[in-house]
Amino acid sequence: MSDSVRVLIPSGLLGFGYDKELFRSALEESPDVIAADGGSADPGPAYLGSGKSFMSRRSTKADTAPLLEAAIDLQIPLIVTSAGGAGAQAHLEWMVSIVREIARENRLSFALGIIAADIDKDYLASRARSEIIHGLGHVDHLSPRDVHRSAAIVGQMGWEPIVQTLKAGAQVVIAGRACDEVGIAAYPIYAGFPKEHALAMGKVTECGSDCLEIPMERGGDVPVFGEVEEDGFIIRPASTVEGSRATVASVCKHMLYEERDPLRVAIPGGVEDSSLAAFHQLDEGTVRVRGTRFVLDPTYKVKLEGSAFVGYRCISIAGVRSNEMIAQIDHILHKIRDMVRNHFSDLSQDNYQLHFRVYGKNAVMGSIEPERDRVPHELGIVVEAVAKDQDTADSVCKYVTGTCLLHMWYENNRSGCSGNIAVPFSPEEIGRPEAYEWSVYHLLEVSDPLELFPSRIEQVG
């Protein structure tokens, strides 16, 4: 066994882009594996629920092709996790089709491992009936109803299914939803290095160059090296990058990112504990971390994510420049809600939702906005109508935008109701994105880390 495993992480999210020149020169430093995280739940439930991939096909393919070609050329593994963003069946198949397309076009030949992360609804509902499945960050126990109303449910796999797929002979692994750091940690663990260092290194590097100090003018993502050793790990940017460096500060700052408590991060199987970690600046651009621990959970728990369809939506946007309307906008929007209730009196109020966001006033922060009573010269109003059918959503949105906002009377209306708003688009409705919500966000106990994550190996090319 060699002294260390060198993992090359080209970017924080496959499809966001990375510096291809820097990536190519990083290959000269003999990485042992290339690892790329393809996804996140951050962009909200709609991607999981609808089956849409988060990034475009074009940008995902452009980011994946150099990685795949390099892996085959150097005869090292490529591991992609949370494929397609949300990592459910539709996203996984989408990513696999991109990989096959690249392989065909470049005449590449390799063993492809595919690991699914979808949770069977009947299985999960049955467990929800017979045991308490705790929510994460919220109090509700998982109900069979929430399972059945979900359009898609995935579990975040740990490193075990990936390691097993490597052991079974896969060179390229495309995995569905996985815990952020495990795609990066898997190969070092497979190669026999300590989990506590591999996982902590994965946590630092899973957002790519966010763990580095980078000169502002650089722009594109800088590939990162994470090297796992017997007693710790090392972080540094890909070679020959001017001005980019890993510092103790940049590494520590990144450990705070998106974590409720960064010193103890729960992952499948246990907790990454860096409360006793020591960070050392090895040279100007390199940081060594020692002392991270992995505390095993007595029971193995998998984080579940599920998304349920809420309704059809219609969205419009309108500008306001009339000072009198701007001054009274709260009252006007309140009055519009009354008008909508009257006009759609045949509908019960739980048949639709109506949301306003008033940009220039308090769209971003809502009721906690301290500047909400300041009167700007211009407002942007976004109207969102959600309903059980598209026609109702369209009707509510159109009534609010056309009948109410555009033509209604309000006190001291100096333009006489002919046109109270500036509509930027024809058609007025700028979008009809389906509305989803998180329906499952719970921890499920399993006896075997592999049991929810079936994998298969196919020869490509």
Add this chain to the structure above:
Amino acid sequence: MASLYELTEIIRSKNAGPYELTFDVMFKNHNVYQAARNSAVITRELIASLYELEVEEVRVLVWFDQALALKITIPRRIPAGSPGERDLYGAQQHVLLESIEIPM
């Protein structure tokens, strides 16, 4: 007196999962970090009043010496991405922290 804005390099907010919002306040140097920490100005009560929460709802408020940073975690108003969402990533809710005054 100095504002947190003046004492820090970064003040940011972001979701920690769909149900929680987490803030990172990263101080410019060890001195101002210690001054802010020792002043005991930033409390769960202060955060609760700024963000219209009950004090018990401020879930995490911890100081991290290695990163010269303060972390605060609170519940989101609605699960991320539900209808009526104002800030999908929770990335623009930090401004209220900027004007907190620390005696120096």
